[in-house]
Amino acid sequence: MADLSINLAGIKSPNPFWLASAPPTNSGYQVQRAFEAGWGGAVWKTLGEPILNVSSRFAAISFNGQRVAGFNNIELITDRPLEVNLKEIYETKKRFPDRALVASLMVEPKREKWHEIVKKVEAVGVDGLELNFGCPHGMAERGMGSASGQVPALVEQQTYWVKEVAQTPVIVKLTPNITDITATAEAAVKGGADAISMINTINSLMGVDLDTWNPIPHVAGKGAHGGYCGPAVKPIALNMVAECARHPRIHVPISGMGGVSSWKEAVEFMLMGATGVQVCTAVMHHGFRIIEDMLDGLNHYLDEKGIASVIDLVGKSVHKYSDWGDLDLNYKVAARIDTDKCINCNKCYIACEDASHQCIDRLKDAGGKEYLKVREADCVGCNLCSIVCPVDGAIEMVEVPSEHPPMTWNERQAAIGVLASCNIDTK
């Protein structure tokens, strides 16, 4: 059994799985149920004002029959008075002293407002603070949430105000609704953030009802953009985590979230630089009990890899994530079809024919049986055929030895630059 405990900017938890600030962390009852189930930490649903909401609030995307591939909400922050939340935070921490209990905060962008709430929350014994600069709806129209989070200067300023009084580590939660998340991440670091967390939800409209023409979800026939999350957003979140992790001026720990549904995504986020992960949608779909497989699966994975501690995963793939200009232009793979495994659906053929480089031939063997074969010389190694293939292992992408040594775009441009500056005639 590996050591699953983490220490994120001084916030310790027995495992890297925290509940994200969201409906599952709305009350002491819920958070305590989660801790009983085994969750390592929880970020309490954002404290602040005012207490109001709409009905309905949630919607989800089903993809080819699988429910909740993506999820969105137009719910606001906590719907309970601050005093009630503080009392329950105190009780929860007392009952589960070994778990990480972080309070998510959102107030008007005013120094005294931040000071006031930070002091109140820290007084009840939280382990850290998470500043919600990410919520994309409802609060944003009033200058809070992502309205702050999209402006680096505001992120830096408010982080700074919090840090003026905070005794516990401060995590700044970032919105993905921005072109370059490293800009706001860097601003958080400049403001003194001890850690950053990402991603909050993505602006989204889930659908339009084909009969009523109402947006989904709707409130009395009207809709507004909501925050998108769940399995579908993982690639977006993972990229943002990785971009921050490899950024030279963003040197604080990252709490990763966005589509973490099992131990596997947790491993991916940690390899790409996250110190721990936060989960919400998977719990909304299945309940707190999913933690059992998350812990069990992570444990078995680490044992199998011979890794003693989960923190040894953190950032191990970051150096492999780079810019397009650093990729080897001379590296080549080609598709190879295993005709024994192929079931002749011809999906790869038509994908290559219509959408890639027309390099799969439909042939017949001596017995008249159809088979597919890749013309390797023409294959650009795009992966498309292996992506659409429904049979595991029927199409393999095989490395083709290159005649040329590795050469990246950047190296190529540098070489051309040298030639140009020497003014040599290359014709």
Place this chain on the structure above:
Amino acid sequence: MNISLLDLKKNFQEVTAGLTDREAIEEANRCLYCYDAPCVKACPTGIDIPAFIKKIASGNLKGSAKTIMLSNPVGASCARVCPTEELCEGACVLNHSTKPIKIGHLQRYATDWAMRNDAVLFQAGKKNGKTVAIVGAGPAGLSAARELARIGYDVTIFEAQQEAGGLNTFGIVSFRLPRHVSLWEVNQVKRLGVDIRTGVKVGKDVTAQELLEQYDAVVLAVGMSKVPMLGIEGEELDGVYDAIEFIKETKTKPLTNRFVGKKVVVIGAGNTAIDGATCSVRLGAENVKILYRRTKEEMTAYDFEYEFAKQDGVEFRWLTAPKRIIGDESGKVTHVECVRMQLGAPDQDGRRRPMPIEGSEFFIRADVVIKAIGQTRHLDLIKEFGIEHDGGVVKVIGAHYQTSNPKVFACGDVIFGKGGGEAMVVTAAQQGKETAYAIHRYLTTLNETL
């Protein structure tokens, strides 16, 4: 199926192929992961089925196998022999919307993974210095041993057969349950330090008294014995077999071709009768008939076993009882004289009593007669332990599996009597677990009775 008369081994390969990786992933992701799921309640061992299926979906196969085997120490065998449509799959909520999850197949997929990867799933508990003797290494005995070892007991199993596993190893046909599956489960128990002494018969090689003196507690998990005598003329003839012995031969010896082209008559219509009949078909018999003195309604074989036999071409003769087995001058079976029956009033167990119709006798040609009319009890051994029983069915106190001798516990088929539910492998496994916990309570609190 296509029976090969040249390569009988082929006929005995497992009839159901395991799921492919893709099939398993698709099926696992179809599971709703119900909360307080009815499938769990329908499983006698209470396997957390949604959890083990979720673990297949997440790629945590070791965890999946562990979840299964934790609740059911013979979970790999049960994946193959449980009447799933009557248990977990029958309870699946998807019966009411699409189609039930193939829980048995998924359970086999996960346990096959553990077998292939030689996974170590459990550790023995810290030794508590107490000893338990278990008589019988079938599902109930193994299950009790596994749990006792996990708690910290020093466990010794005494098994009369040359190998452990009981009916799973010897009594269920290879094409349903290959021996290696059962022996893997045995090995899982051995790995916890349980000493399994095979080829040692209690009552002969070691006495009950010795066990009672040398161990802190004794578990009697001996199951049942041979098939009883039919009590008709000709039973001693060459060609008359005990179904259990007949099946055991196909699992322990090279397959014989002496049944090729033969006419076989099986007496009885339980699951063992079906096994005897389908084994005969696979050994190359030309014609196999099952005689049953009642009707299809009273038959104790599972529906899927019945369907399976019919697919194999086995013929069923309802309301037919053997009256006498007839042989030739060399003592070989040639015919069975039968009599037609009719059902009378219900007897004690509620089933209508079959009565012969006078003058309805007729003959069936047969080279082989296989008796499968239930099993006798290990009466001598039960008497040697001096515990109370009812016609060979050991009496236990409620759910504590404690016999009239507080030191002796009993579980599995040895306590299975009429009206006691179904004698399933999975039930024996659960009783074994509960017996282990009862012994632990008994030896730690030292209550005379629980």
